Amino acid sequence: MKTALLQLNVSDDPAANLEITLDYMRDAAAQGATFILTPEVINCVSTSRKHQDAVLQHEVDDITLAALRAQAQASGVWLLIGSLGLKTNDADGRFANRSFVVNPDGDIVARYDKIHMFDVAVSPEETWRESEGYRPGEQAVIAQTPFAPIGLTICYDLRFPKLHAALAKSGAQILTVPAAFSPVTGAAHWHTLLRARAIETGCFVLAPAQTGEHASTAHKTRRTYGHSLVVSPWGEVQMDAGDAPGVYITDLDMGEVAKARGRVPSLENARPFDGP
Numbered sequence: 001m002k003t004a005l006l007q008l009n010v011s012d013d014p015a016a017n018l019e020i021t022l023d024y025m026r027d028a029a030a031q032g033a034t035f036i037l038t039p040e041v042i043n044c045v046s047t048s049r050k051h052q053d054a055v056l057q058h059e060v061d062d063i064t065l066a067a068l069r070a071q072a073q074a075s076g077v078w079l080l081i082g083s084l085g086l087k088t089n090d091a092d093g094r095f096a097n098r099s100f101v102v103n104p105d106g107d108i109v110a111r112y113d114k115i116h117m118f119d120v121a122v123s124p125e126e127t128w129r130e131s132e133g134y135r136p137g138e139q140a141v142i143a144q145t146p147f148a149p150i151g152l153t154i155c156y157d158l159r160f161p162k163l164h165a166a167l168a169k170s171g172a173q174i175l176t177v178p179a180a181f182s183p184v185t186g187a188a189h190w191h192t193l194l195r196a197r198a199i200e201t202g203c204f205v206l207a208p209a210q211t212g213e214h215a216s217t218a219h220k221t222r223r224t225y226g227h228s229l230v231v232s233p234w235g236e237v238q239m240d241a242g243d244a245p246g247v248y249i250t251d252l253d254m255g256e257v258a259k260a261r262g263r264v265p266s267l268e269n270a271r272p273f274d275g276p
Helices: 014-030 049-055 063-075 155-159 161-169 183-201 255-263
Strands: 002-007 035-037 078-086 096-102 108-113 119-123 126-129 150-152 174-176 204-207 211-214 222-225 229-231 237-240 246-251
Touching (some): 002 204, 014 035, 014 246, 096 150, 155 183, 161 183, 174 183, 183 229, 183 237, 237 246
Parallel strands (some): 035 078, 150 174, 174 204
Antiparallel strands (some): 078 096, 119 126, 204 229, 211 222, 229 237
16 A cells, blocks of 8 residues: 655644645655655644644634645545644633544544643753643544554654554554654654554554754744654564655555564453552
8 A cells, every 4th residue: 555654844834834735745646645644733833822822723614624635535545634733612722633534535534632742841941841732632543444444643642552552452553653753852762662662563653754943933943853754563664754854655565464463462462460
């Protein structure tokens, strides 16, 4: 199955970001991709909650979601929208970080809200409190497609293996990890964690990523790590996009899932235990 990961360097301008994403989608479809994946927060990368409140929209009104659904239908492809920042009706005004799976008719077949919030102090210069602006999701989600069940995760979810194990035990054969990873933690952990999740579950792990320094209109810029990866169910890095934005094509042989799980059936061998 020909699959395309879009590696993006989006700004804090949703309309400008959308045009680039649509161009990449059309390019991927022209190269024969039937499953296209985008990174996390492709409508707006911003460090300003005030700016996000000014430009983000509710799901029903979001221009990015509507246009990408229409393009999926026009191209006849399956699409993972890695995530969009979206307004909610929450009393505290927090946003949702929401992933979508769209079918070739342009219909949304699955939604997933990021469960684990990136509340960390990477260094004295790099501190994040994602939960101040985004509310966490509560529901793990598998999208059913004709080619494989897909377990949905987003970015910081990568560090929580129980989520990925639960998705795999419930039938997922592909795990998606769209991300806007920090350059510091990316260099230290990105490849290792993605390979570990693939090895533990016997799934393909598809991780489309944001990359580079993200243009900003009036506030502090942000940098992301890049290196969109495809990891095989045996834990091999099948594709590494490096740090340049673009369209990255690879072929998935879904037969590799059964082969890897047959060699090391860890999902079947897992046992409950008491303690410590």
